[in-house]
Amino acid sequence: MMRARMKPNSRAANWAGVRDAVLGLLLLVAIKLSAIALDHGCARYVTLIEFMIDSDDQSGITPRPQAAKNWHPYRDMAESNVPQERLDVDRCVYLHNHVVELGWAGRHRDVEPKEIPARPTTTWWEHWEGVEAEVGNLAYLQEVLTPDVVEFLHRAQMPADGLAFSYFLEGLASPQDMAEHLQSTYEMYEETRYLLLYMRTWTEDRLGVVFDMDTNLASYVDYWTFLNDELDSFPLELVLATYVGLVESGKFVALPQAEVDAIRENDYFGHSEYSSPWAMKPYGDKALNDTLDYFKKLLRAIWERMPADAKTAQAEQRMCQRLIHPEALADNPDVPNDSFLYNFLTCAPGCPFRYIAPGLECPTPENIAAFLEGPPWPPPPDPAKYSQGPSEHPILLFGSDEVIEDNVDGGGFYYVANSTLTGMRGGLYLNSQTHAWDGYQDGVRLVTPFPVGANGFARFGDNRAITDKPYRYGSQEGPARDPEAYTSLFQSGTNPFNDPHHTQLMVLLQFWILLVENGLWTVGPAGVEGGMDVFKMADDEDQWWRYTLMAATP
Template structure:
């Protein structure tokens, strides 16, 4: 791959036409789309190389192809299309601990000795499948006690992130295996959105990535050298901007359906307000409620006020009074351990859209209800922004979770689904991803939930009345029906959500 004279060009811009999107899906071919995957792989590697402060023209000299480095000895194990990929995909010669790694989730293409680490398990694979599932990219101990990585199926030519070798690895469609070009496209999207960031070598671990108020960028810390030069931001300016835009669309659609604009038009009100008085909640009220500076604070301060009460069935738009009563912020304040060991990088769950029904039991909550929050009882149902540890390995400050006052019973209709097609059980897994084939597990982003609101109102599936979206919180039970489950489901994938 020639890089001479391209120091000022963006490697990711050069492969923009190859990214998988709803309009540019994977090609239907026999095997891996090697040329597409080679270009996407090498562009990610070169982007990290350049952004860490290295010269583009040095990349070819200090890297090799996989076969160039490891040799042809095991090539008979590989499908011809995978072999073609390994003949052109670059690896870096390991020089020291700070050698740039491939990406945030994976260090690079696996070493030759580890590439086919999935040996035959008679309970899962047939004898002829011993070389079927190479772990193509290796992940880090940061993510798992017994590391695996991106596993590739040489029969279906699909891949899936599988962080721990001890976790179940099930064949498609039990798990949502994806084309390799789709996985690489998602990783490039994360870089383009400044969710995943390659830091310059001059940024030391204590300094972080400088805060930029104009672009809504937080200080982003450098992680331990294991993932050099990559780090992850809790949220980005694009996350915020697009969430505000979808909120604006949903609000305008509801108001239009309510007939609030006599001529059938919608109001033209910017969704990127700059003064506290323009938004849902005044900045002073947010500070009094101890909503920390970050995604929630910015969203609530800038999202335009609607002229109705209910943004979704039974879920109220936030008011000053509602925002002031945050059950899990209060629980942290009352927790003696948290008072003696404060961790300011931890953001508590924030109740965004409140429902009147109260949740009085921890049953039916799938791992969300823990840590300093497990002592809270009798809290409101509704849509919460998930707790976020900004210093954690997978921070998503805009991740949200709908907590319902009833459970979906796993033994009844079984129509309510997560994005991977698995059962949405309990009270808090509706709209969630289940097995995420691209990323470490995290809560679905608020933008995806609001987009679902918009489409359900636009299509007329959700009715509106004088108070906004009608139906009450019981409406969500329709998610567990054969006729309506698809109205309560978020699709993950390139060009959408991940």
């Protein structure tokens, strides 16, 4: 039966309009959220580091570790030194201006929101075209720079007067500095290729972020002598996203001037006036939390592979306790309660086994107490000049019973002249908690009781060889051996984003988790087996890549 056609209902028509409007609004919201997610993902390119190994086939080995078959070092991380067709101007402008905005907001964090002055939005090009002395340099740059770089400079905003772009970077270089460095590199390389894009803070003899106009890649470079085709370089948007990530993770903080001054007065590392409003914290809250998470995962990975008869209830109970109770460290001047060491030891779970890595023992209340009573190394030669407090020197976190018997210089380890590593225990050492020269209290170094590198296969993360060489310092007589071959495993080397620093504990723990999970380290009743001799594989022709970190660690 045919149904009669009904007269359109005005109310129904209105609801249809509302529906269409709502759907349209939802679509716009979805697009906006997608853009935000993309921006946020870019900002976390480097902060969310996760190694992945496919254990099905690990036979393929190529000259560089990041190219080893089935070895995927960083999720969401572009491979280094892959030329880009062009500069992503929109993305780079957004990230650059976002860093400038973060610095402005931090500088005025003590001001009521309604009273915060408007941030200056003058672009780099607008600023310098008003400076008569730079007109000629701008004309030269307009001629030799790629159109994408020129557009970026036309849109990238300047930090307010007196404010640095980031902790390690004063900001975009001046036209004169850009022009002079382009001309000097032309004399060196016979091509106008390397542009000094961002200038380093507080020093005149060092560079900053250098942009390669042939490959559209960028890298943080200390000196021109380090400028070569083997330098680890990445798209500029990844470099800029790293700086956003370091702010989000709490490592870099923008502060009012009074707070920056207070940090500068009390911080051994020293914060230059040229870095304002930025300060670098000894460790970020996110880094501490990630370290604790990866430590728990490593304990669990080892525990799951232990023989059943070794998994006693008493051992399992240790994982429900802390490495050390806060009361044991109360009022201990050698372990400040705001230090990374204190927070790691009092928050991390206890170990249900003895060995957390080949030959390296887990921290226990007993060996921590023994360390605090007397560091396991020969004292520096001048006690009157250098304090002997444990927190002022590297701290043995995962110790070994093996010691260095060779005559090895210790100056590069303790940063104390005429010191030695001879007699020092092998193990994983945490940076000084008061005098961390690189500003990373969570930085670590593995000290091996034997040299690594004589075979020529051991590598830093930047692919530079770890060398076993005689000690040389001018004509000065000293120890027979240089410390590099004893202290450089699992170190990144140069850093494509910032000043180099020791590998963070959280990064190393991630690496060790994979070595356990993929069976490269065997597990027995007492934990990881093998002794420290296992680390000699780092200098083996077939195994070296398994012990090489990547350079791209912010």
